[in-house]
Amino acid sequence: MKSLRLILSNPRYFGPAWVFASLNIWFGTWAIYIPAVKDRLGIDKAELGFAIFFLSLGIFTIFPVAARIVNRLGVGRATWYGVILCSIFAIFPLIAPNYYTLMAALFFFGATNGLTDIAMNTLVTEIEKEDGAKFMSAAHGFFSLGGVLAGLGSFLIGPLGNPALHMLGVIVVVFLINLRFRSFYFSVTAAPVEKEGFSLKLFRPLFLLGIVSFIVMGGEGAIVDWSGLYLKEISKAPEFLIGAGFLAFSVTMTLGRFLGDGISARIGSVKIVALGSLIAVLGYVCVLQAGTYITLLGFALIGLGFSVIIPELFRIGGNIKGVESSQGVAFIAGTGYSGFLMAPPVLGYLGEQFSLKTTFTILLAGAILVLCSTLILRRRQK
Structure with a gap:
């Protein structure tokens, strides 16, 4: 704070x-x-x-x-x-x-x-x-x-x-x-900085973190683009609540980002990623219930869970032995941004072919995968 x-x-x-x-x-x-x-x-x-x-x-x-x-x-x-x-x-x-x-x-x-x-x-x-x-x-x-x-x-x-x-x-x-x-x-200026290209030898230790970043930010992008349509078509929400899913998600995301550092200092990076992914899983389960208000609660829980994951991935990636912190953070940011931008159109296609419920079921599976990945991260940390 x-x-x-x-x-x-x-x-x-x-x-x-x-x-x-x-x-x-x-x-x-x-x-x-x-x-x-x-x-x-x-x-x-x-x-x-x-x-x-x-x-x-x-x-x-x-x-x-x-x-x-x-x-x-x-x-x-x-x-x-x-x-x-x-x-x-x-x-x-x-x-x-x-x-x-x-x-x-x-x-x-x-x-x-x-x-x-x-x-x-x-x-x-x-x-x-x-x-x-x-x-x-x-x-x-x-x-x-x-x-x-x-x-x-x-x-x-x-x-x-x-x-x-x-x-x-x-x-x-x-x-x-x-x-x-x-x-x-x-008037703030910065001198150009020569940066080294990404080395393939860094890919192996960062691979899992990159997958997690891709899934989490892909989920963020999907909620930004499709939460309103989900509330309208699946939850049959009244018009004045169509944007409330994005609002609930954003409010808890903001709260989590302002408070996450203190929680992380007490329980550690891997545990807070596990906690965040568990909260997100519960959020997706609520969203899939389809009732308007339980869906809004679900979007709020997803925002709270996701808010603490990406900053912790940066911390973990920036402290991998033998990897420069800037390269670790850049890789995680790149994979995350790719997920944020690529997931919405792909999931939109699936939503058209099947339904938006199918889309959010896939997102739930991704959140469960992130939760499981924390077991591997914990083992590597030890």
């Missing part, structure tokens, strides 16, 4: 943290209107999943050149320009007139999100180096907080009845707050 107090008391730290929150506010607002976009364009779940693939494609397209862009512009400027670009492109997926323009809009929305993601993480890293202050974990907590704020916005679905107007209001508010604090980080 010390880093949270630091962010809230100093604009130099609040500015970057708010960019983290902004990214998930934009993305989360898009997510709660996925069912509305599907209905407006008259597409099925498989087509929607393929369109969402273009969001992933945009992110992966920008990744190879993002570091070069950040170094050329300066990390502070790159972060601010990312905020501007996201503010411009966030609205287009909600006003796309047809399926093909939706794919194009999601591609550019993904690309600007990817650039901002890399820039803001680099920005926090450089500020930590300059100031000797640690607030990266709390900044990621702000990312989760952004999801909470986006989820709260779901209660405007009924009164507004206009996705584009809702997103436009979000864009204006979020942009103005970023504009207020941009001067506190705009």
